[in-house]
Amino acid sequence: MDMRAAGPSGSPVTRGRIVIDDVVKVYDPEGAAVMAVDHCSLDIEAGEICMIVGPSGCGKTTLLNAIAGFHDITSGRILLDDEVLCSAERPKAEPGPDRIVVFQNGALFPWKTNLDNVIFGPVMQGKLDRKQAIDKGRAMMADAGLSSVEHSYPGEVSSGMRRRVEIVRALMNDPRVLLLDEPYRALDSLTKSVMHEALLEIYYKNKVTIFFITHDLEEAIFLGHKVAIMTTRPCKPKKVLAVDIPHPRDYSVLTSKRFRELIEETNDAVHEEALKAFQAGEKEG
Amino acid sequence: MAKKLGKMVASSLFWRGVASIIVFLVLWEIGSRSKEWMAPEMFAPLKSLLGALGFKKDYLPWIGTVPAPSGVLKAWVEVIGSAGYWQSAYMSFFRVMSGFFAAMLVGIPFGLALAVSRTANGIFFPTFEVLRPIPPLAWVPASIIFWPTQELSITFVTFLGAFYTIVINVLGGARSIDVRYFQAAQSMGSSSWDIFRRIILPGTLPSIVVGSAVGMGITWEVVVAAEMISGGGSQAAGTGGGLGFFIWNSYVGGSYEQIVVGMISIGVAGYFSSELLRWLGKYVTPWLRVR
Numbered sequence: 001m002d003m004r005a006a007g008p009s010g011s012p013v014t015r016g017r018i019v020i021d022d023v024v025k026v027y028d029p030e031g032a033a034v035m036a037v038d039h040c041s042l043d044i045e046a047g048e049i050c051m052i053v054g055p056s057g058c059g060k061t062t063l064l065n066a067i068a069g070f071h072d073i074t075s076g077r078i079l080l081d082d083e084v085l086c087s088a089e090r091p092k093a094e095p096g097p098d099r100i101v102v103f104q105n106g107a108l109f110p111w112k113t114n115l116d117n118v119i120f121g122p123v124m125q126g127k128l129d130r131k132q133a134i135d136k137g138r139a140m141m142a143d144a145g146l147s148s149v150e151h152s153y154p155g156e157v158s159s160g161m162r163r164r165v166e167i168v169r170a171l172m173n174d175p176r177v178l179l180l181d182e183p184y185r186a187l188d189s190l191t192k193s194v195m196h197e198a199l200l201e202i203y204y205k206n207k208v209t210i211f212f213i214t215h216d217l218e219e220a221i222f223l224g225h226k227v228a229i230m231t232t233r234p235c236k237p238k239k240v241l242a243v244d245i246p247h248p249r250d251y252s253v254l255t256s257k258r259f260r261e262l263i264e265e266t267n268d269a270v271h272e273e274a275l276k277a278f279q280a281g282e283k284e285g
Numbered sequence: 286m287a288k289k290l291g292k293m294v295a296s297s298l299f300w301r302g303v304a305s306i307i308v309f310l311v312l313w314e315i316g317s318r319s320k321e322w323m324a325p326e327m328f329a330p331l332k333s334l335l336g337a338l339g340f341k342k343d344y345l346p347w348i349g350t351v352p353a354p355s356g357v358l359k360a361w362v363e364v365i366g367s368a369g370y371w372q373s374a375y376m377s378f379f380r381v382m383s384g385f386f387a388a389m390l391v392g393i394p395f396g397l398a399l400a401v402s403r404t405a406n407g408i409f410f411p412t413f414e415v416l417r418p419i420p421p422l423a424w425v426p427a428s429i430i431f432w433p434t435q436e437l438s439i440t441f442v443t444f445l446g447a448f449y450t451i452v453i454n455v456l457g458g459a460r461s462i463d464v465r466y467f468q469a470a471q472s473m474g475s476s477s478w479d480i481f482r483r484i485i486l487p488g489t490l491p492s493i494v495v496g497s498a499v500g501m502g503i504t505w506e507v508v509v510a511a512e513m514i515s516g517g518g519s520q521a522a523g524t525g526g527g528l529g530f531f532i533w534n535s536y537v538g539g540s541y542e543q544i545v546v547g548m549i550s551i552g553v554a555g556y557f558s559s560e561l562l563r564w565l566g567k568y569v570t571p572w573l574r575v576r
Contacts, residue, residue, distance in 0.1 A: 070468050111572050
């Protein structure tokens with residue numbers, strides 16, 4: 001039934017639990033003092049797909065950057081498996097291979113072939129020598145249906161392919177958490193639907209916690225165990241929804257009754273925040 | 286290779302290029318021979334019109350004084366066997382290459398240092414920015430004074446021509462590398478040295494290629510002018526002073542055809558140096574070839 005509790009071989013996923021505890025982020029506290037994140041608390045279970053939904057510019061990415069260690073926080077703390085990543089005393093987490101970001105527009109190195117991109121992490125960390133890394137990388141790319149583009153450069157393949165390569169590159173580091181920042185935003189809706197199924201397939205094979213930012217409610221409910229709908233700036237959870245549609249899921253879910261009910265249940269909350277964000281934008285403009 | 290050449294010859298673009306060069310040469314020939322064909326009586330109205338406009342009456346303005354392509358070709362055939370011409374071409378080429386490679390050797394690390402280190406930037410950038418607007422040719426007298434040989438002073442001026450362009454391109458290129466690449470590399474456990482070697486260097490490479498191509502063009506401009514001003518180096522006049530001196534010497538000696546021979550030689554040499562760089566550039570940035 002609940003796939004989140006079970007790893008690839010049926011064993012429970014024991015790592016990758018994130019606790020966001022009363023996190024506040026104020027940009028430029030001395031000057032403009034823009035509050036991006038306001039006393040935000042959220043628990044993400046190990047091996048869970050947690051979808052963060054909110055209008056553009058609401059501060060979701062700030063939260064993701066805090067977990068990744070790219071930005072600092074003002075107060076509160078973030079824990080990964082009971083280990084403090086960042087807190088008021090140490091506001092900026094150390095970036096590391098246990099938390100890998102898949103960026104909005106992709107960050108594959110254009111000067112490396114797809115395979116060289118994929119093996120970058122393990123080789124950098126000295127976990128594998130180049131030959132071992134190539135073997136593992138080729139196996140994982142084959143698993144994700146990417147064997148044909150191993151020796152192409154990222155610029156030579158479609159954006160959907162690039163995203164898949166990037167997810168494989170992230171998984172090569174054996175991370176506890178995958179941080180996805182609207183990775184499918186730039187894709188057309190047909191490619192997007194294929195990417196969703198591909199992501200789930202990869203997820204079922206390599207259980208990791210997924211922290212997935214999006215502004216697309218359907219995407220969120222289709223993929224997530226949990227959907228956190230965020231308020232517009234400053235950002236904090238407005239409503240947290242447990243999606244009780246069992247995994248593994250495929251595209252038939254989209255037309256199921258339960259899926260539609262969940263959309264209806266949450267649509268108002270999302271719409272309300274979008275409207276607020278829009279009006280705030282109007283005022284600023 | 287042969288296939289590629291065959292394809293090129295078959296394309297309309299190629300023939301359009303050939304046709305345009307031929308038309309250009311024919312018009313030039315006709316224009317420079319205007320003194321001959323304008324002699325008959327029937328061109329009297331044209332002559333008086335030219336006179337009324339304030340030009341010389343006997344030939345078409347400007348173009349009528351330029352040596353004809355046929356004459357240039359003849360002059361070329363005459364000098365092409367002479368050691369002096371080749372010596373000149375070789376000297377200029379040698380100066381361009383030494384100046385250019387010195388500029389790469391100094392400019393690339395310097396540009397990278399300015400981009401990577403705030404300290405280096407703080408110390409060197411202001412001085413660099415004050416020196417940069419000084420045209421390389423303004424350095425000719427000074428460099429003749431402080432370099433021991435004529436050869437070194439010309440090479441130094443050539444070096445300056447490429448140096449600023451290369452540094453500015455490297456600096457701009459390194460600065461504009463997307464911050465996500467750094468973040469990704471950092472997440473995946475790269476050390477600062479790894480980031481420099483695997484992100485900054487390859488990320489700057491396209492700008493290095495562009496900077497070199499522009500710099501190469503400037504070195505040819507500079508070397509010719511420097512040779513004219515400095516008298517072409519230590520060699521005996523007319524032989525081996527570089528193409529710039531070859532042109533100047535032809536002018537002084539009244540051999541106008543040879544001036545054009547020198548000019549076209551520079552054009553051809555510049556074209557081949559740029560082509561060589563483009564080829565090298567494609568070779569070192571294979572990921573850009575696919576776009």
